[in-house]
Amino acid sequence: MCGIVGYVGKSQAAPILLDGLSKLEYRGYDSAGVAVYSDDHIEVVKTKGRLKVLSDMLDGGKNLPGTVGIGHTRWATHGEPSDVNSHPHMSGDGRFAVVHNGIIENYLVLKNRLIEKGFHFVSETDTEVIAHLVEYYYKGDIMDTMRSLLNAMEGSYALGIIRADKPDEIVAVRKDSPLIVGLSDEGNFIASDIPALLNYTRDIYHLDEKEIVILRQDGVSIYNMDGEPVNKKVFHVDWDVSAAEKGGYEHFMIKEIMEQPKALADTLKPRIQDGRVVLDDIKLTAEDLKDIHKIDIVACGSAYHTGVVGKYVIEELTRKPVEVDLASEFRYRSPILDQHTLVIIISQSGETADTLAALRYAKTQGARTLSIVNVVGSSIANQSDDVLYTWAGPEIAVATTKAYSCQLGVLYLLALYIGDLLGTIPADVYRDYVAELLILPDKIQSILEHKEDIQYFASRNFGAKDVFFIGRNVDYALTLEGSLKLKEISYIHSEAYAAGELKHGTISLIEDGTLVVAVATLDRLFDKTMSNVKEVKARGAYVLGLTTENNRKIEQSCDFVFYIPETLDLLLPSLAVIPLQIFSYYMALMKGCDIDKPRNLAKSVTVE
Numbered sequence: 001m002c003g004i005v006g007y008v009g010k011s012q013a014a015p016i017l018l019d020g021l022s023k024l025e026y027r028g029y030d031s032a033g034v035a036v037y038s039d040d041h042i043e044v045v046k047t048k049g050r051l052k053v054l055s056d057m058l059d060g061g062k063n064l065p066g067t068v069g070i071g072h073t074r075w076a077t078h079g080e081p082s083d084v085n086s087h088p089h090m091s092g093d094g095r096f097a098v099v100h101n102g103i104i105e106n107y108l109v110l111k112n113r114l115i116e117k118g119f120h121f122v123s124e125t126d127t128e129v130i131a132h133l134v135e136y137y138y139k140g141d142i143m144d145t146m147r148s149l150l151n152a153m154e155g156s157y158a159l160g161i162i163r164a165d166k167p168d169e170i171v172a173v174r175k176d177s178p179l180i181v182g183l184s185d186e187g188n189f190i191a192s193d194i195p196a197l198l199n200y201t202r203d204i205y206h207l208d209e210k211e212i213v214i215l216r217q218d219g220v221s222i223y224n225m226d227g228e229p230v231n232k233k234v235f236h237v238d239w240d241v242s243a244a245e246k247g248g249y250e251h252f253m254i255k256e257i258m259e260q261p262k263a264l265a266d267t268l269k270p271r272i273q274d275g276r277v278v279l280d281d282i283k284l285t286a287e288d289l290k291d292i293h294k295i296d297i298v299a300c301g302s303a304y305h306t307g308v309v310g311k312y313v314i315e316e317l318t319r320k321p322v323e324v325d326l327a328s329e330f331r332y333r334s335p336i337l338d339q340h341t342l343v344i345i346i347s348q349s350g351e352t353a354d355t356l357a358a359l360r361y362a363k364t365q366g367a368r369t370l371s372i373v374n375v376v377g378s379s380i381a382n383q384s385d386d387v388l389y390t391w392a393g394p395e396i397a398v399a400t401t402k403a404y405s406c407q408l409g410v411l412y413l414l415a416l417y418i419g420d421l422l423g424t425i426p427a428d429v430y431r432d433y434v435a436e437l438l439i440l441p442d443k444i445q446s447i448l449e450h451k452e453d454i455q456y457f458a459s460r461n462f463g464a465k466d467v468f469f470i471g472r473n474v475d476y477a478l479t480l481e482g483s484l485k486l487k488e489i490s491y492i493h494s495e496a497y498a499a500g501e502l503k504h505g506t507i508s509l510i511e512d513g514t515l516v517v518a519v520a521t522l523d524r525l526f527d528k529t530m531s532n533v534k535e536v537k538a539r540g541a542y543v544l545g546l547t548t549e550n551n552r553k554i555e556q557s558c559d560f561v562f563y564i565p566e567t568l569d570l571l572l573p574s575l576a577v578i579p580l581q582i583f584s585y586y587m588a589l590m591k592g593c594d595i596d597k598p599r600n601l602a603k604s605v606t607v608e
Contacts, residue, residue: 002101003073006160006170013059017071020196022093029073031086033098036069037167042097046086048350070160072099079124089128091135095164100127102156102177170215171366178351181205188215202237206377209568251595261441263392263402267409277416282386286421292342295322302400305481310411313570317419327354337365345371348403350378397596403559443565447578459588464515468493471519482580490588499532512540519546521572533557
């Protein structure tokens, strides 16, 4: 959540800051601002609302000359969305401007100390505390100042700071919140994410925890907390800028839905060689796995939902017990972890605060850790014993689609890899799974070619007030994601239930016209799910059925049916999720919602 962009170089800073921030709008925000060193002082312009409001105030940046500056899009944590709570924040003497992502957990203690020393606060934010602390600690040496600042603060942060007495520099640092450095001959940059910089450079540094960066027009210096220089390897971004553009689609979400065949193929096919799953980038051996007594999957949101599917897949193929935890709850239930536990961490960004904290906790308990992430060099990737990248490419829409599909693909690969090493998968079953994984992208493509059927259904039902999703086994696991997708972008209330649980209370909510989505892709559980469909139909529900092509008898029970191709039972969620994503997209589109930037949500949740 939130976005940071900073620039120091030969060009005018404000237009670059606004352009960079526009590429970070997907992260979620409620206000925006910039600070530029202009005419011998730091000028701050900020406002509540969309970035366009700020851009209009600055005439696209033309009204604010200067070649060094920092910009920010804020998602409110401390203090309501308002002009005064927007970033950047200034020190009391006007010498320093600060932008900040994250949360300073001890800000109230620090704020009270500063008030006692005569500092005056104008906002409700924790970030203003940072600005005043920089002023308090600064005695002419910025490195000493930063060390004192970092020792004083508790919590998560990515900081960008400019100062009036050194108007040719930006100072930056990160802890538990993403920040990258961009390098070019025309100047240097900081940003929260790569898309902000693609118009200007493809060469970046990934910063590690508490590395302090000083950027100038002609170079970048990085230091550790002891003030020692740090040598970094340049990472070259090899995906095209068009991957972060809409490419003719109305929204990023539908573009990314349509990209799923390619994204999943990019995830799966390089790791299947000569009929075998090959994961050369992880170090788990058969001996290691025999010593693992339990697997924990830990994640948030949609990543958690892939973990719920993963539990069914891994347990069946490896015969290892699997628990699935919400990362925000994991540490607080005192989970039983030791050296015989494998903890699988799933996060699209690799920076999700709760998930990162869960990873660190697992490591303190001696557990082996393996992460599934999309962003190379992210905190979770760097701190895990093993990492599997999804290779999904950039995902801009807040509501995940292709990242979910690629995470699921990696879980399939991992389950087959572990089962193969442990000898728990018969050779013919293993061959069937590998062969079917390779053609999953083509089957997804065939589903996408009939998306207009779901569009038609959405056009008839977008006025629904409540939607209930039901299913059994992996179908139930999938409905969790279907329900989340609908509610987060269309704002329609929806819930997912194991179909057999309806009679234990939930069925009291069903009345005439209630929309129910029944997922019934498993042949062995089809009749049981249909009995639950009959229960809701008897109480007036209108039912959308989702099943495989051989289950035509579903038409006897449901009002509208969408079919997916046949595949192996455990792989069905990869196909069935596609029409649920399309359904959510068109329901939101018909309602006129801001699909790529749903209210109150952020793409990368870097606060707990």
